[in-house]
Amino acid sequence: MPELRKDPIIGRWVIIATERAKRPQEFKVSHNSQSPSQDCPFCSGHEEYTPAEISAIREKGAKPNGSGWQVRTVPSIVPLLYSSGELEKRPHGIYDMMNGVGVHEVIVESPRHIASLDELEPSEISQVLEMYRQRILDLEKDIKFKYVLIFKNHGARSGATGSEHSRSQLIALPACPKSVKGELDGAKRYFDYKDRCVYCDMISQEIGDKKRLILDQDGFVAIAPFASRFPFETWILPKNHSADFSKNSDDELYSLAKIFKEVLHKIKITLSDPPYNYMLHIAPYRRPKPGYWSTIDQDYHWHIEIIPRLTQVAGFEWGTGFYINPTPPEEAAKFLREAKDG
Amino acid sequence: MGELRLDPITARWVIISTEKNFGPDNYQVEKLDTEEGICPFCEGKEKMTPPEVDADRAKDSKPDTPGWQTRTVPNKYPALANQAQMNKSGVGMFDMMSGVGDHEVIVETPDHSKQLADLTIEQIKRIIRVYKRRSLALSQDERFKYVLIFKNYGLVAGASLEHSHTQLISLPVVPRRVTEELECFNRYFDYKERCIFCDIVRQEMEYRHREVCENRDFIAFCPFASRSPFEISIVPKKHQAQFMDISEDIIDNFALILKEVLVRVKKTLNNPPYNFIIHTSPVNSAQQEQYHWHVEIMPKLTKIAGFEWGTGFYINNTSPEVASSYLKKVEVQDY
Numbered sequence: 053m054p055e056l057r058k059d060p061i062i063g064r065w066v067i068i069a070t071e072r073a074k075r076p077q078e079f080k081v082s083h084n085s086q087s088p089s090q091d092c093p094f095c096s097g098h099e100e101y102t103p104a105e106i107s108a109i110r111e112k113g114a115k116p117n118g119s120g121w122q123v124r125t126v127p128s129i130v131p132l133l134y135s136s137g138e139l140e141k142r143p144h145g146i147y148d149m150m151n152g153v154g155v156h157e158v159i160v161e162s163p164r165h166i167a168s169l170d171e172l173e174p175s176e177i178s179q180v181l182e183m184y185r186q187r188i189l190d191l192e193k194d195i196k197f198k199y200v201l202i203f204k205n206h207g208a209r210s211g212a213t214g215s216e217h218s219r220s221q222l223i224a225l226p227a228c229p230k231s232v233k234g235e236l237d238g239a240k241r242y243f244d245y246k247d248r249c250v251y252c253d254m255i256s257q258e259i260g261d262k263k264r265l266i267l268d269q270d271g272f273v274a275i276a277p278f279a280s281r282f283p284f285e286t287w288i289l290p291k292n293h294s295a296d297f298s299k300n301s302d303d304e305l306y307s308l309a310k311i312f313k314e315v316l317h318k319i320k321i322t323l324s325d326p327p328y329n330y331m332l333h334i335a336p337y338r339r340p341k342p343g344y345w346s347t348i349d350q351d352y353h354w355h356i357e358i359i360p361r362l363t364q365v366a367g368f369e370w371g372t373g374f375y376i377n378p379t380p381p382e383e384a385a386k387f388l389r390e391a392k393d394g
Numbered sequence: 395m396g397e398l399r400l401d402p403i404t405a406r407w408v409i410i411s412t413e414k415n416f417g418p419d420n421y422q423v424e425k426l427d428t429e430e431g432i433c434p435f436c437e438g439k440e441k442m443t444p445p446e447v448d449a450d451r452a453k454d455s456k457p458d459t460p461g462w463q464t465r466t467v468p469n470k471y472p473a474l475a476n477q478a479q480m481n482k483s484g485v486g487m488f489d490m491m492s493g494v495g496d497h498e499v500i501v502e503t504p505d506h507s508k509q510l511a512d513l514t515i516e517q518i519k520r521i522i523r524v525y526k527r528r529s530l531a532l533s534q535d536e537r538f539k540y541v542l543i544f545k546n547y548g549l550v551a552g553a554s555l556e557h558s559h560t561q562l563i564s565l566p567v568v569p570r571r572v573t574e575e576l577e578c579f580n581r582y583f584d585y586k587e588r589c590i591f592c593d594i595v596r597q598e599m600e601y602r603h604r605e606v607c608e609n610r611d612f613i614a615f616c617p618f619a620s621r622s623p624f625e626i627s628i629v630p631k632k633h634q635a636q637f638m639d640i641s642e643d644i645i646d647n648f649a650l651i652l653k654e655v656l657v658r659v660k661k662t663l664n665n666p667p668y669n670f671i672i673h674t675s676p677v678n679s680a681q682q683e684q685y686h687w688h689v690e691i692m693p694k695l696t697k698i699a700g701f702e703w704g705t706g707f708y709i710n711n712t713s714p715e716v717a718s719s720y721l722k723k724v725e726v727q728d729y
Contacts, residue, residue, distance in 0.1 A: 132709055145597045146590075147618045250487075257486045278488045374569040376473050 093129075094217040096163030102126040106157060107186060109179050122176065123183045124160045125222075131156040132223065139196050139226050153196055155224040159183055160217065167216045168206060168325075170316035177309035178302070180220070184332065185305070187222055188298045192337050197224040199232060199336045207327025210361045228336045235333065236352060243351035251353030252293050254278075264385045267314060270307035274315045276381035276388070282359050283379035284323060286315055286388065289355040295335035297354045315358065318391040323360055330358040435465075435557035437504035443467040447498060448528060450520050463517065464524050465501045466562075472497035473563065480537050480566060491566065494537055500524050500560040509547065509558045511656035515729050518649040521560070522640070525672070528562055529638035533677035538564040540572060540676050543637070548667025548694065560670075568676045575673070579684040591686035592633050594618075604714045606721045607654050611647040614655045616714030616721070622696060623712035624663060624721065626655055628689040637674040637687040652689070653729055659693055661724045666693040 093101030096119045105117055107125045114120030133154025141150040161180045162172055169177060188200050201223045205212035228236075242250035258265050258275045266274040266286060274288045288311060290304070300308070319328065334354045369375050434442035440458040448466035455461030468476075474495025481492040502521050503513055510518070529541045545560045546553040568576075582590040598604055598615045606614040606626055614628045628651055630644065640648065659668060669692045675685035696711070 144618070145601070146593050147597075253487050257488075261486070278485075374565070374571075 092165055092215045092217050094124075094158075094160045094215055094219060095165050096121070099124075102158075103129065107183065107190070109183060119163065121163055123162075123179050125157050125183060125187060126160070128156040128158050128221070133225075135224075150226065153226050155191060155197070155222070157187065157222040159187070159202075159220040159222060161219055166218050168218055168316065168320070169204075170313050170320060171218070172313070174306065174309040174313055177313055178306045181300075181305040181309055181312075182302070184220070184222075185298050185300060188334070191224045192298075194224070195339060196226055197337060198228045198339070199225045200334070201225065201229070201331065203329060203331040205327075205329055207325075207361070210327040210329050212327070232333070232336065236335070236348070239351045239353070240347065243347060249293055249351055249353050251289060251355065255289055255291055263382045266318070266385050266388045267311055269311055271304065272308055272311045274311060274388075276385040278381060280377055280379075280381040280384065281375040283362050283377055284319065284360045284384045284388070285377075285381070286319065286358040286384075287355050288312060288315060288358070289353065293350075293353055295349045295352040295354060297332055297334045312356070315388075318388045319358065319360055321393060322387050322391045323362065327361040328358060329361065330356055332356055433506055433555065433557050434470075435499075435501045435555060435559060436506050437462070440465070443499075444470060448524060448531075450524070460504075462504060464503070464520050466524060466528060467499055467501070469497040469499050469561070474565070494566045496532055496535075496538070496562070496564040498528060498562045500528070500562060502558045502560060506557050509660075510545070511653065511660050513558075513653070515646075515649050515653060518653055519645055522645050522649055522652075525560070525562075526638050526640055526645075529674075529677075532562070532564045533638065535564070536678050537566055538677060539568050539679055540565045541638075541674070542569070543672040543674075545670040546667075547670070553667075568679065572673070572676065576676075576682060576685060579682075579686070583684045589633050589684060589686050591629060591688065595629055595631055604718045606658060606718050607651065609647045609651055611644040612651040614651055616718040618714060620710055620712075620714045620717070621708040622692050622694075623710055624659065624693045624695065624717045625710075625714070626659070626691040626721070628652065628655060628691070630687065633686055635675040635683050635685040635687065636677075637672050650729055654726055655691060655721075657726050658721045658724045659691065661726075662720050663693055663695065666695060668693045 092098060099105070099117045099119065103126055105124055105126050108116065108121045109123045110116075110121035133152045133156050135153065135155045137151065137153055139150060139153045141148070143149075159180065161169055162176060166172065169180070172180075184202050188202075191197055191200050202220055203223075204220045206218075239250050242248075242253075246253075254277075255273055255275075259268060259273065264276045264278065266276060268274075271291050272288060273291060274286055277285060277287050288308070290300075290308075294300075319326065332354070333356070335348055335352045338348065363378070432439060432442070437460045440446070440460065444467055446457055446465050446467050448464075449457065449462045450464045451457075451462035472495075474493045474497055476494070476496050479492060480494050483490055500521065502510055503517060510521075513521075525543050529543070532538055532541050542563045542565065543560060544563075547558075579590055582588070582593075586593075595613055598613060599608070604615045604618065606616065608614065611632065612628055612630055614626055616625060617627050628648075630640075630648075632644075634640070659666065669690075671690045671692075672687065673690060674687040675682040
């Protein structure tokens with residue numbers, strides 16, 4: 053059973069995989085093998101290669117774990133956390149830890165062997181987003197979980213391994229991750245001071261300024277944030293205030309699918325298909341407990357953060373949480389705004 | 395000239411280099427260039443760097459000529475600039491300040507073929523004294539609130555030149571991670587009236603299952619909640635807030651443990667890239683005696699994936715107990 057351990061200095065949680073403990077020689081190589089589609093466990097027709105599916109969007113009449121699906125969610129073959137068992141928190145001398153209770157799922161975005169999400173039609177991307185919504189709502193029912201993370205590693209340098217078949221990952225956690233907490237605290241501080249959402253203020257300033265604006269369409273904006281940590285860092289935010297991704301209607305998800313496709317495509321042609329990560333930033337599940345603040349619906353604003361992996365994070369960033377970014381976001385936004393095919 | 399920008403949500407500062415203005419073509423996805431041509435850090439190439447600010451050199455030798463053991467020069471491509479006026483301003487809802495700071499490179503040896511782990515104890519002691527001298531010198535400038543000493547070894551770790559060197563950056567603000575650490579030290583002290591790091595050292599010396607090695611003045615261990623595999627902390631046993639207050643009588647043992655740890659890392663993991671950072675208390679601000687300086691060494695073995703940067707939640711596939719058992723097993727000679 054893996055363990056979650058809390059760093060006593062920073063308050064940061066770490067998953068320690070006690071079972072899969074890697075030996076030194078296992079780290080060396082960077083396999084860049086692309087599994088051919090006949091071996092790909094995520095392709096249509098290969099459903100038996102994965103553990104039994106948790107959920108799927110499929111044609112009427114098609115059977116679970118058979119073909120005929122559009123989006124399919126399966127448990128991870130190499131899970132970081134296990135869903136069985138009760139959450140147990142305990143001390144270890146002066147340290148604190150808890151057992152690794154959680155969920156790790158893989159969301160396969162298409163039955164076809166495509167390499168990136170932007171190759172899909174908006175209507176297909178919309179179904180992927182509907183799957184995100186469904187999984188978030190479903191996992192909310194388990195009171196063990198405080199947070200659901202949905203993210204993607206695209207390309208080997210981003211941490212992706214195995215088949216290149218386009219997919220997202222989902223992790224449900226028994227603790228709210230540290231940087232999510234940092235965001236929530238920051239948003240709350242701003243709200244306490246100004247009685248407005250910091251993200252809403254940011255959106256209106258970026259729409260007015262235009263310098264860091266990449267796209268503004270159908271109720272969503274894509275921007276290069278003012279204090280981008282990484283070159284070409286891009287955020288997509290809904291213009292209407294909402295703390296929860298799961299409250300989006302089908303129509304809203306379709307609009308999001310359109311802007312998402314366009315942004316990913318712009319990144320692809322601007323930086324010649326770079327590795328990237330994206331992550332859905334959403335409010336944690338609200339489980340009433342004493343001292344929990346009640347304004348989270350007003351002060352937090354869900355969004356998507358996309359980070360192309362172009363630079364190495366070096367000692368300086370590690371040591372300080374202080375990032376050095378060689379591309380001003382105004383330049384990045386300009387390149388992305390003007391990106392055109394061919 | 396760069397700018398410092400504050401993320402309004404997480405209070406995270408970012409340096410934006412307005413000078414480089416890198417476009418898409420400045421990034422190459424997989425760059426594996428071995429060093430070509432002339433190395434500016436080699437003996438005899440002193441004119442290729444900006445004029446030196448510090449050097450250990452033979453009595454009769456002139457600055458910026460051969461005859462040195464260590465040499466400190468301003469970074470040719472600094473992330474921050476020293477001459478700038480300190481200037482804080484707002485842009486609409488955002489906050490920024492001018493990129494005031496120093497960025498120096500400490501060349502650790504004239505010998506291009508040696509890495510830090512290969513150097514003699516005498517040479518490592520010289521390097522530690524340079525760290526101390528430069529920290530003291532830069533903390534004289536009251537604009538600076540923090541002096542960071544770090545090293546990137548190997549291309550994956552972010553190093554741009556192969557010749558062994560350390561970097562030093564002085565900053566006009568205390569970095570976020572240091573502030574967080576300080577808050578934690580203070581919270582613990584308020585509650586227990588003890589230093590948390592002194593307690594950690596005591597616990598690690600008692601249990602010993604994460605220990606890598608120790609001597610009279612220092613202990614090296616894999617931290618309980620290691621973020622990355624084979625992460626190592628080197629901590630002075632006696633409480634001391636500031637690295638630059640290190641006294642001559644413990645420099646010996648610091649050099650010894652640093653060398654031993656680096657040799658163990660090199661042998662265990664087949665000469666991996668790594669990052670090395672000295673965590674120390676801020677300068678020119680209210681006394682922060684609660685802090686306890688230490689060194690973090692982070693071999694770069696895995697890629698940081700979307701999950702880690704997005705959450706500050708790290709995944710580590712080697713428990714520190716397993717890591718320390720491998721590191722301990724290595725045969726090292728007495729230095």
